[in-house]
Structures are given as C-alpha cells and as structure tokens.
Amino acid sequence: MTIVFYVIAAITVAGALAAMLLKNTVHCALALTVAFAGLAIQFLELDAQFAGFAQILVYIGAVAILVVFAILLTRGSETPKEGVFSKTWLAGLAIAAMVFAVLSWAVLNSTSSLPGDSPKPTVSVLEIGNALMGRYVLPLEIVAVLLTSALIGAVIVAKHEKGSAK
Amino acid sequence: MGHVTALQGYLLLAALLFAIGLAGALTRRNAILVLIGIELMLNAANLNLIAFWRYGPHPEALTGMMFAIFSIAVAAAEAAVGLGLVIHIYRFTQTTDLDQMNRMKG
Structure with missing residues (x-):
C-alpha cells in the first residue's frame, strides 16, 4: 500500500463523512463532490483511466450539479428545527456499523487466490x-x-x- | 492481522464508503441526502469492481471495467429519476422531510 493510497483514501472518507454529517444540505453536496473526486483519483491509481474520467464526467459533472439543482429547487438548504437525523438514527447507525464489521472481517480473514502484485494492465x-x-x-x-x-x-x-x- | 495487500486496502476503503453511505441513507431526514447516500454506496461498489479488475487474473478481458462503466451509466439514470421524484413530491407536500412523507395519496 502506497502513501498516495492512504492520503486519497483519507480525503475520500472525509468527504463522504462530511456529506452525511453536515447540517447545511448545500455543504453536503459540495462534500459529496470531494468524495467523488477522491474516488476518481483512486480509479486513476488503479490504472483504470477510462473509468476514472467517466467518473469525473458523470458524477462531478452531472450528478453533483443535479443534486445542487434539486436542493435549491426544494429549499432543502434550510435546516429543519427537529434536527437533520431521523428518530431512528441509532438503529440505522448500528446496522451500518454491523455491515462494515462483517465486510471488513470477510475481507481481512479471506485468503485470496489472486496474486498480490499483478503486472500493470x-x-x-x-x-x-x-x-x-x-x-x-x-x-x-x-x-x-x-x-x-x-x-x-x-x-x-x-x-x-x-x-x-x- | 498482519500485512494488508493492495486489493484488501481497496476493498476495505470500499466497505467503509458503503457503510458511510448506508448510515446516511438510513439516518438522514432529507430525501435528497438519502439519494446521496445511495450514490455513495453505488460508488463503493464501483471501486470494488475496478479493484478486482486491476488485481484479477485477466485484466485484458475488461470485464470489471465494463461492469463499472455500465454501473456508472445506470447510477446516472437512477439519480435523474430519483431527484425528479423528490422535486415532484415537494410540489405536493412542500417538504423533503421523509418523516413527514407518510401517506401515499397526493
């Protein structure tokens, strides 16, 4: 694992967390763009240039703009008085944490038949x-x-x- | 736990992004942010596909890459229809709060 991977992964995860945690919806959309850009750089790191540029064009160019339009058309940027999280947030958080625990356990404990370092395609x-x-x-x-x-x-x-x- | 290979690193990042998107989709009140969470989950799946393509035995067959490209196209269609639905519901109920969208009749 290279240092570039860790830096880009940290930026991507920070963008995704900010997109899901921030109160102002417009800020969430901007943080989402950061997460999409980080993922596009990860695609480029994986030598998938076409998928990386498709990611930039489709997600940063189209989907993020579409989300901003939807937020502005629905006055969604106003923070509701009852808070931004639903009443059952604890259950949702627990389900997500369990999903992550199961996935990471499966990834870390499985022996891969694939070679660790394959030649660059x-x-x-x-x-x-x-x-x-x-x-x-x-x-x-x-x-x-x-x-x-x-x-x-x-x-x-x-x-x-x-x-x-x- | 020992050494984490490159493939495992990407799979762990994808799992983390998927969990963040799932948590957001399950806990946020705003319908647009639920859609954003779903987009994050789709992106995490795409990262898995690309990682398996890169470290798989036959990258020249392009299977994982094609899966990811088609998945990006389908996700774009899903985002357009989803946001169109949210805007339409907003016209009737004047809200994007999912806790207040509790009836099927417009």
Missing part, C-alpha cells in the same frame, strides 16, 4: 471501444434505451403541471 481506449462495439454491444444498446427512458421519465415526473399542483 495496459488498456487503451481503442480496446475499450472495440469491446463496447463487439462483445458488449447488447448491454450498450440496453443502457442507451434505459438512459433515454430515464431522461424522458425524469422530465415528465418533474414537469410542472398547472392545476394539479396545490
């Missing part, structure tokens, strides 16, 4: 494009249909209808 965008157009062309088409229907669905759902709204 060299994958060009050309190979990814060939794979997307060859072996993975059916999933690609299905994702295209899904994205189109999700786009139309989101517009129809969020569209302002006069008369029906109070």
